[in-house]
Amino acid sequence: MAQSVRTRRTAVAGAATLTGLLALYVWLVAARAIALIGTGKAIGIALGVAFLVLPLVVIWLIVREWMLAIDVQRMADELAAAGELPVDDLPRSPGGRIDRAVAREAFDAVRDVTESAPDDWRSWYHLAFAYDAAGDRRRARESLRTARRLYRGGAPER
Template sequence: MTDGPAARRRRTGLLAAVGLTALLAIYVWLVALRAVQLIGTGQTVGVVLGVALLVAPLLVLALITREWLLAIDVQRMADELAATGDLPVDDLPRSPSGRIDRAAARAAFAPHREQVEADPGDWRGWYRLAFAYDAAGDRSRARAALRTASRLHRGKGAAADLP
């Protein structure tokens, strides 16, 4: 049985993400190792720099973990929506270069926003809104809407205000 193009793209994307995460882990480990060496010097400047360098890897690890958890939940949400036939379809008109027509994306955005306003506790609406924001070119609001969808999907809290 052969995989379709979508399955191959998903696998390639996953392998790339795992590879980059592994490279980052090596980098973080090396920075942490140098930080411990600086602290071991016993000199004030070395200790201060060492502590600062230890904080950076911890912050990086926390952010990477947060992104992986979001990615896993976004995939779970997509799988649930696909199983019920409710996965958003990208049918927006595109230019010859493949870019989404921004005017059409903004026009298609309104129903998704209205759905979230009508039922702010439904993760499905937030998921669709995130992809509408993304199509309209607003990546930061798309990410915020995905985080809200993920929080609601996991049952951790009420919806936030619209981004």
């Protein structure tokens, strides 16, 4: 238990550090954009406004990812309390890579459960980790977002 708390704190500290560095970058870009707008020249104003859009998009993406991470952790805590967290017991190569063929076989079983219970956030959470083990990070993220929407009480997308 102490190891998982330590690991979680390290992960959060790393994410917070990266977010802080990104915030510094956003601040510098925004400061330069305002300076360009302050030139009073048409091209400077146009570039300044364009460069201000970038920090706004970055801030939106950061907030979106942090909110997802917080909800995923809440779901993980709830699953852990119920003894339902996904277990990573797939065979690995000596280098630590998951055997993709075995992961795809395990994926099929998890997908079937999700198809039979499309309104259950737990099945979507498990599906996300099955997608990740099978190497499909994009669908893993989509599944986590679906799990989150269901966890918060939203309807699944059909």
